Amino acid sequence: MIKIESLTLQRGALRLLENANLTLHPGQKAGLLGTNGAGKSSLFALLRGELSTDAGSCSVPADWRIAHMLQEIDHLDRIAVEYVLDGDQRLRDIQQRLARAEQQHDNHALGNLYAELEAHDGFSADSRARTLLAGLGFSTEQCDSRVGDFSGGWRMRLNLAQALMCPSDLLLLDEPTNHLDLDAILWLEDWLKAYQGTLLLISHDRDFLDGVVEHIVHVEAQRLTLYRGGYTQFERTRAERLTQQQAAFEKQQAQREHMQRYIARFRAQATKAKQAQSRIKALERMESLSPAHLDSPFSFSFREADSQSSPLIDLHEGVLGYGDTAILHNIKLQLVPGARIGVLGPNGAGKSTLIKTLAGSLPLLGGELKTGEHLAIGYFAQHQLDSLDAKASPLLHLARIAPQEREQTLRNFLGGFDFHGARAEEPVLHFSGGEKARLALALIAWQKPNLLLLDEPTNHLDMEMRHALTLALQGFEGAMLLVSHDRALIRETTDDLWLVADGSLRVYEDDLDTYTRWLARFRQQQQDELKASSAPFDSSSEVERVDARTQRRLAAEARQRLAPLRKVIEKLEKDMTKAHADLDEIETALADSELYSVEKKDQLKALLGRQAQCKQSIELLEERWLEANEQLEEQSE
Numbered sequence: 015m016i017k018i019e020s021l022t023l024q025r026g027a028l029r030l031l032e033n034a035n036l037t038l039h040p041g042q043k044a045g046l047l048g049t050n051g052a053g054k055s056s057l058f059a060l061l062r063g064e065l066s067t068d069a070g071s072c073s074v075p076a077d078w079r080i081a082h083m084l085q086e087i088d089h090l091d092r093i094a095v096e097y098v099l100d101g102d103q104r105l106r107d108i109q110q111r112l113a114r115a116e117q118q119h120d121n122h123a124l125g126n127l128y129a130e131l132e133a134h135d136g137f138s139a140d141s142r143a144r145t146l147l148a149g150l151g152f153s154t155e156q157c158d159s160r161v162g163d164f165s166g167g168w169r170m171r172l173n174l175a176q177a178l179m180c181p182s183d184l185l186l187l188d189e190p191t192n193h194l195d196l197d198a199i200l201w202l203e204d205w206l207k208a209y210q211g212t213l214l215l216i217s218h219d220r221d222f223l224d225g226v227v228e229h230i231v232h233v234e235a236q237r238l239t240l241y242r243g244g245y246t247q248f249e250r251t252r253a254e255r256l257t258q259q260q261a262a263f264e265k266q267q268a269q270r271e272h273m274q275r276y277i278a279r280f281r282a283q284a285t286k287a288k289q290a291q292s293r294i295k296a297l298e299r300m301e302s303l304s305p306a307h308l309d310s311p312f313s314f315s316f317r318e319a320d321s322q323s324s325p326l327i328d329l330h331e332g333v334l335g336y337g338d339t340a341i342l343h344n345i346k347l348q349l350v351p352g353a354r355i356g357v358l359g360p361n362g363a364g365k366s367t368l369i370k371t372l373a374g375s376l377p378l379l380g381g382e383l384k385t386g387e388h389l390a391i392g393y394f395a396q397h398q399l400d401s402l403d404a405k406a407s408p409l410l411h412l413a414r415i416a417p418q419e420r421e422q423t424l425r426n427f428l429g430g431f432d433f434h435g436a437r438a439e440e441p442v443l444h445f446s447g448g449e450k451a452r453l454a455l456a457l458i459a460w461q462k463p464n465l466l467l468l469d470e471p472t473n474h475l476d477m478e479m480r481h482a483l484t485l486a487l488q489g490f491e492g493a494m495l496l497v498s499h500d501r502a503l504i505r506e507t508t509d510d511l512w513l514v515a516d517g518s519l520r521v522y523e524d525d526l527d528t529y530t531r532w533l534a535r536f537r538q539q540q541q542d543e544l545k546a547s548s549a550p551f552d553s554s555s556e557v558e559r560v561d562a563r564t565q566r567r568l569a570a571e572a573r574q575r576l577a578p579l580r581k582v583i584e585k586l587e588k589d590m591t592k593a594h595a596d597l598d599e600i601e602t603a604l605a606d607s608e609l610y611s612v613e614k615k616d617q618l619k620a621l622l623g624r625q626a627q628c629k630q631s632i633e634l635l636e637e638r639w640l641e642a643n644e645q646l647e648e649q650s651e
Contacts, residue, residue, distance in 0.1 A: 078212075330346055
């Protein structure tokens with residue numbers, strides 16, 4: 015198990031954790047939450063052995079294999095599927111030893127090595143790596159492309175695939191969904207549900223957390239607090255604790271008043287009734303959950319547009335695409351004030367193409383696009399973060415589009431996006447991705463748009479900023495077209511769904527949950543096609559092929575020779591699993607504070623005795639298991 019006791023962790027002058035405690039049992043899946051700079055990534059580095067404690071202890075079983083997602087890629091000339099296979103270091107070691115044994119024509123060693131390769135499931139490794147890549151959105155052709163041919167976001171997907179390829183007992187994932195679209199996130203969610211090891215996950219996607227983890231570790235006030243349940247349960251539990259505070263009540267009342275004004279204003283209007291209903295649902299949820307975000311540094315809204323047009327955009331028989339390549343055909347759509355649309359569709363179907371065309375970033379290949387006289391577009395896309403002036407500060411960025419405005423007014427507005435004081439005057443050059451995204455949203459919110467075109471606006475945003483963005487979009491009175499992998503954002507801010515698939519655009523009549531099932535069937539069809547077209551296992555990059563019949567015979571001989579010892583190891587592993595389960599049960603009982611009363615002294619004494627016996631038994635079993643594995647390794651050579 016992972017056991018953290020009285021831990022103090024410091025980076026420079028900043029103390030991240032002090033007297034922190036945490037226990038995670040084998041097989042548990044936990045989300046790690048906390049504000050930016052709270053120490054989440056430093057805790058990961060500590061678990062990987064890259065940092066040492068300043069006080070206290072952090073123990074991870076010595077025999078646990080730890081996998082984590084790299085943040086950089088150095089091997090740009092590596093083929094994508096080979097780069098993913100590199101994540102399985104034992105596989106690569108076996109393949110290298112096979113290559114040497116073949117060069118030396120050592121049939122005895124070859125037999126043992128092929129048995130070891132089979133036991134490691136090495137013959138299916140290439141197929142498994144390609145399946146991982148397909149699940150993360152790579153085409154068959156992309157699997158055999160150079161790593162250097164991919165953009166930064168796709169390279170991060172390769173790093174994620176490599177981490178998943180690595181056999182592990184502890185998997186550490188830091189924001190794995192940042193560069194994924196919804197279909198890849200749903201695939202990853204299913205993969206992690208089936209993962210047998212211990213998982214610690216940093217993520218700001220509430221639906222993803224709810225789908226994967228059963229515990230939340232919250233880093234707050236230099237402590238680690240373990241909550242049972244997923245993110246939604248954590249939010250409720252924390253809200254219940256905070257709701258009694260007067261400050262929470264006052265902030266909640268102000269937000270409720272804003273919502274209620276909107277509802278009262280538009281509830282009776284037929285054209286606004288649907289939007290009012292969505293605000294009513296949001297208000298109901300806000301009543302119980304907003305206290306959990308009491309300490310959020312973000313509070314903003316989109317300034318109301320000066321004028322409106324109806325329709326804002328009217329597209330007839332549109333052909334959309336890049337250059338001479340058409341992706342969407344015969345597109346008909348009309349956006350009017352108050353429309354709130356979530357755009358769904360599998361990876362590569364054309365969602366971003368649609369947004370870019372409506373924003374004017376891509377020329378229309380065919381058809382007719384009419385815009386309203388007073389159309390004012392607020393367009394957000396990831397590439398816009400790179401277009402920010404690296405030498406300019408948030409205050410200067412805003413002053414450039416509002417040169418006549420008082421500086422204090424601009425500072426007050428930027429404060430809602432957590433750019434306060436000197437931070438508002440610092441150049442963007444060293445800003446994080448989340449800070450750049452907040453600035454880009456601030457610039458849009460200031461300019462009084464009446465149509466928002468948002469392409470993955472929550473990438474890099476933490477949970478508190480996502481919550482603030484949700485509230486701001488709920489209060490936005492213009493039209494909105496949203497592409498997002500954040501299901502909570504779609505669910506809480508849109509009234510209608512559109513589906514982009516098979517070169518067309520249509521209204522999607524079902525709900526988001528039904529769409530996830532549709533997407534799962536779509537992914538399965540893609541995987542079936544991939545399996546049908548994939549070549550058989552080929553290890554030619556590391557090992558020359560040998561006669562398959564000889565290969566099978568040598569492997570069978572080695573299996574037969576080592577079978578008795580493998581049975582001993584398997585029996586020891588079962589005994590260790592049962593002993594650990596017994597110890598967990600005892601320690602759970604010992605955690606009951608009532609057990610330490612005078613009346614239950616005998617029961618406590620008995621449990622402590624059983625605990626000591628259980629630990630002694632585990633230690634003995636582990637020694638025998640290590641000895642048996644050493645014998646197996648010696649006989650396999």
